[in-house]
Structures are given as structure tokens and as C-alpha cells.
Amino acid sequence: MLTFGTAGLRGPLGPGPDEMNVTTVARATAGLAAWLRDRCLGGGRVVVGRDARHGSAEFAEVTAEVLAAAGFVVIRLPEPLPTPVTAYAVRALDAVAGVQITASHNPPADNGYKVYVDGGAQLLAPADTEIEQRIAASTEPIPRTPVETSGGDVLSRYLARVAQLPQLLGGSGERADIRIAFTPLHGVGGATAVHALGAAGFSDIHAVAEQFAPDPDFPTTPFPNPEEPGAADLLLRLAEQVDADLAIALDPDADRCALGVPTPEGWRMLRGDETGVLLADHVLRTAPADALVATTIVSSRLLSRLAPARGARYAETLTGFKWLARAGDGLVYAYEEAIGHCVDPATVRDKDGISAAVLAADLVSQLRARGRTLIDELDELAIRFGVHLTDQVSLRLPDQRAAAEVVNALRAAPPAELAATPVDYVDMSALRGRMRTDALVFTGDGVRLVIRPSGTEPKLKCYLEAVQPVSGPSGLAAAGKAAEERLSELRDYCRTLAG
Structure with missing residues (x-):
């Protein structure tokens, strides 16, 4: 099954539980509705919006109808609108949740299901796994009740x-x-x-x-x-x-x-x-x-x-x-x-x-x-603060498992030096609390590199920074050149990571 990643579901359009389709969306909505009811939010207002991707109109309709059948008051926005409008509407209308059908900037073959909770913020762990458990427990057929579009003044209020x-x-x-x-x-x-x-x-x-x-x-x-x-x-x-x-x-x-x-x-x-x-x-x-x-x-x-x-x-x-x-x-x-x-x-x-x-x-x-x-x-x-040059090297890999394997290899044998600079190493997966994540952070004098697998795509993401002090306006060009040289060395290192 598709799992809740960055605030919801995202994946390619197609049949089966591991892709985006009407059944996947209906089951996800039934799981979301059950999770909301378990928190005594049943019968509350839920906003449903969508973008203009393939399948978005149908997925928004299914989402609204499953929520309505589950007893929620559904505000189904009347046209394809930006995701921030849905986030705004959840807060402005005092809704218990919101769903935006979108895959953001993914390729054309993808679509997604983004969830906001009360207050208009994105879904946060452990709610994602709790909803997944309720999705797994949902049964067919899932009831649906027709819903008319509404919320026609939301866009004007946002603007x-x-x-x-x-x-x-x-x-x-x-x-x-x-x-x-x-x-x-x-x-x-x-x-x-x-x-x-x-x-x-x-x-x-x-x-x-x-x-x-x-x-x-x-x-x-x-x-x-x-x-x-x-x-x-x-x-x-x-x-x-x-x-x-x-x-x-x-x-x-x-x-x-x-x-x-x-x-x-x-x-x-x-x-x-x-x-x-x-x-x-x-x-x-x-x-x-x-x-x-x-x-x-x-x-x-x-x-x-x-x-x-x-x-x-x-x-x-x-x-x-x-x-x-x-x-x-x-x-x-x-x-x-x-x-x-x-x-x-x-x-x-x-x-x-x-x-x-x-x-x-x-x-x-x-x-x-x-x-x-x-x-x-x-x-x-x-x-005033020094040249701070940043860049990102994004390495496409066959699948997300391959990205995780590269990170694990680095975890087992981390580099001691980057851009001719000794670096310290922090494995953020070993931390406790909210800062725990699957990422490696390498920091040295004027260099910084963060490496992590993408949470939504089969990519390895490397975030680079080179910092160089500036002596004054006349030293800006030289400082920029020195920082770019160090950044280039970091890029070269990252490009070796995909083999």
C-alpha cells in the first residue's frame, strides 16, 4: 500500500493499492474519517480541494462523498485551486481537517492526497501511521453520499x-x-x-x-x-x-x-x-x-x-x-x-x-x-555575515531502497574530510525526539553537507554549503570565488555517491 509520507499519499496513477486510484483514495478517506471520529471530531467540517492533474477532479469527488457518508460537513471547493487556499480554508473555516488532491511538482503521471489537520497545519507523526492502521482496517464497499460544491467565497477571502x-x-x-x-x-x-x-x-x-x-x-x-x-x-x-x-x-x-x-x-x-x-x-x-x-x-x-x-x-x-x-x-x-x-x-x-x-x-x-x-x-x-553559498545535488536512483542503501553505506564508513577540510559527523537517526530523522550531517570549518534519502521520490538528496568570511566590499569577489571552489569540491564528492 501507499504509505503516508509528507503529510499524505503520493504516487503514480494506476491500479492496485500501491498506486493512486479511486479505491486508494476511498480507503484513505475512510481511514481519515475513522481517525477523526476516534478523536471526537466526527461531524466536524472538512475542506476538500484539488489541483488540475489527471484524476484530481474524480479523487476530490470521491473524498468529499466518503466524508459526507461518514457524517462530516464537507466544503468541496468549486474549482481547481492552489494548495495554500485549502490550507487557508481549514484555518479560516475552523475545519477539523482538510484534504488537497495534488502531487505538487511531481511528474505528470503522479497524483497525491495531502492532509491538513485542525488549524491548517500538515499532518504530523504519529497520526500518519495511526491513519494507515485505520486504512488497513477499512472494508469494501465504502459508503458514499453525493456532495455539492461550496465555499465559493474562500478564494476571495484568501486574496x-x-x-x-x-x-x-x-x-x-x-x-x-x-x-x-x-x-x-x-x-x-x-x-x-x-x-x-x-x-x-x-x-x-x-x-x-x-x-x-x-x-x-x-x-x-x-x-x-x-x-x-x-x-x-x-x-x-x-x-x-x-x-x-x-x-x-x-x-x-x-x-x-x-x-x-x-x-x-x-x-x-x-x-x-x-x-x-x-x-x-x-x-x-x-x-x-x-x-x-x-x-x-x-x-x-x-x-x-x-x-x-x-x-x-x-x-x-x-x-x-x-x-x-x-x-x-x-x-x-x-x-x-x-x-x-x-x-x-x-x-x-x-x-x-x-x-x-x-x-x-x-x-x-x-x-x-x-x-x-x-x-x-x-x-x-x-x-556583513560572510558569503554563504549553497547548492543541492539530487541523484536519481532506481528506487527508494537504493537511496537508503547509499546512506547506510556512508553511515558505516563516513568520510573524515570534505573539500580538504576535516569534518565532524552526526547521524540524526541516532538522535531522540523531534530531530530524529534518516539524515547524515557533516560539518567542518566553512563547509557543511547533509545527505538524506527523499521521502517522496527515488532520489538521494545532498545539501551543500560553503561559507567564506568577507574582509569588506573590495573582498567580496575573492570570497565568493573561494566559496565556489569549496562548493564545487563538495558537488564532485556527492556525484560519486551513486556509483
Whole structure:
């Protein structure tokens, strides 16, 4: 059977209990309903949303009907919508749970079933295994009751909140008009993002026409993830053609946001860590004293240096927003290096590409009014805190078992040196409590490497960081070159791991 991984199910479409189909979805929903009833939440409100992937409409209908037959009040959202809208609806409507049918940025053959619990946060262990036990105990046939669509005002309420973010989070600084190049990568975020940006005052938007309408086949990019090589090529080409100030790419369910920027060498996409620290700094300039910001064990350490300099607290969690959303009291911003940003945790307790896009546009607008750019901001941070270069090496393997075997081999014989630097080694699977996970962390003077198997795909993921002090503005280029050389050595090492 498919098991609950990152907040729910995800897998290829097809027959059988190990793939996504109507029976799998019905059984999962019956298990979820039983788990909710066991917690005295029976009869509560549950939100059901979906994206535009193959099978999503049917899976959402089945989910809603099984929940209704089980006695729940079902809000079945009326159209394909971004995942953050469902997360918002769970919290805004005081629902006991929410289900979004989506496989996020997976290839076209996949679909998934993402679960939110009360408060709008992702499902957290041990609830996943508890639901799996109830799925295994569910019997055929599973009752279903027809459900009409509802919740027609949810999107407008969400958009009204997002439109306020520049004033709520960005402060009252002077703003300049900017031009934006944009793509939703064939997903469901196109119209929602354009509306949100326009309502926030950013109407000069040029979209990649070939990628704007939802298309479950993703014809221009087989791996519809802005981080994948080539996925943002059409966006960057358009940004150069229209002389944009900012390029924005969402993944297909619009919970992730990637930014592209002009540089003297041409347009490039920012890494998730670069965007993460820029948005964190923007939020912290207007945040209350002793606010909390958070990131994950695989992200850059730069936020841990920025936060105290801005009078804020810093927290670090395992990967995934099921952990980040629960980082602690006073959370005002959280990000993970995989271009996930939570800029409004009081409203959406998950990553939200739409609100991140609006806040990024606000930041660029304020910078342009002062004659500055995002690259200028990154350089200033590097001069103060050191160059922090990060990268990810993602190795595709035959299956998830192969990825686990590589990690186990490293666990048995860990390297003592990386990039000509002695490193210490922490096996996080040996830890206790919430920080226990299947990951290896190697740390030395100015180098850091985290290696873990993916929880959703047959991949081995390596997260690299090289840190180099900067003597001053004149030393920035040399420091950047030295950090890149060390990062290159880390890349070379990681590429040997797949044999």
C-alpha cells in the first residue's frame, strides 16, 4: 500500500493499492474519517480541494462523498485551486481537517492526497501511521453520499488577505512601479497569482503564454519544478525580452515560489536559500521584538546569523512545513531551501507561493525606489555575515531502497574530510525526539553537507554549503570565488555517491 509520507499519499496513477486510484483514495478517506471520529471530531467540517492533474477532479469527488457518508460537513471547493487556499480554508473555516488532491511538482503521471489537520497545519507523526492502521482496517464497499460544491467565497477571502501583506509585513516604505515576468508552470496558480499581485498594486505582469493555462501533461517541462534545470528557461527568456525587474515561477500547485533576477551576466534564478534570507530580512524589519524565524537542517546557516542581528529568535527543524509551522510561539516567517516560504503563518500554516510572490514584489518595489536590487541586498548580507553559498545535488536512483542503501553505506564508513577540510559527523537517526530523522550531517570549518534519502521520490538528496568570511566590499569577489571552489569540491564528492 501507499504509505503516508509528507503529510499524505503520493504516487503514480494506476491500479492496485500501491498506486493512486479511486479505491486508494476511498480507503484513505475512510481511514481519515475513522481517525477523526476516534478523536471526537466526527461531524466536524472538512475542506476538500484539488489541483488540475489527471484524476484530481474524480479523487476530490470521491473524498468529499466518503466524508459526507461518514457524517462530516464537507466544503468541496468549486474549482481547481492552489494548495495554500485549502490550507487557508481549514484555518479560516475552523475545519477539523482538510484534504488537497495534488502531487505538487511531481511528474505528470503522479497524483497525491495531502492532509491538513485542525488549524491548517500538515499532518504530523504519529497520526500518519495511526491513519494507515485505520486504512488497513477499512472494508469494501465504502459508503458514499453525493456532495455539492461550496465555499465559493474562500478564494476571495484568501486574496483579500494576501493583498494586505505589503502593508502588514512590508511596512510603509516608498515603492516604485516594477515589471514582473511570471509563470505558473502549467499549474493552477496562474489566475490566482495575477489577481493577488494586481490587488497588491503590481499590475505590470507578463506571463509565459505557453505555461499559463493548467495542463496536466506539462508539455513544456516534464519535471514541473522551478528548481529543475531548464524548467525556468522560458520565464528567464521572457524576463529579458520585456526588461522585467523580477521573474516569478510557481510550481503546479502554487505552494512553492522561485525568483529570477537580472545580473551583469544575465538573468538567473535565485536559490531557495537566497530568496529565503531576503524575505526573512524584509519581514524582520517590521516584525515585533523577539519574533521567531525558522528554517530546516538542510538550509543555509545564514538565517541563524541574521536573526539575532535583527533582534529575532531563530529555530531549526527537520525538513517539511509540518515541522516548520510548529517551530514555536511568535513565528513570523519560515522557509525551506526547496523554494518553500511561509510569510504569513498566522493565516496559512504551510508554504504559500502566492503570498511569497506578493511579498517578493513588494521588496523589489521598495528596493527600486531606493535605486537598489536583490543582488545588492545579497551582497550587503555577504559583506556583513560572510558569503554563504549553497547548492543541492539530487541523484536519481532506481528506487527508494537504493537511496537508503547509499546512506547506510556512508553511515558505516563516513568520510573524515570534505573539500580538504576535516569534518565532524552526526547521524540524526541516532538522535531522540523531534530531530530524529534518516539524515547524515557533516560539518567542518566553512563547509557543511547533509545527505538524506527523499521521502517522496527515488532520489538521494545532498545539501551543500560553503561559507567564506568577507574582509569588506573590495573582498567580496575573492570570497565568493573561494566559496565556489569549496562548493564545487563538495558537488564532485556527492556525484560519486551513486556509483
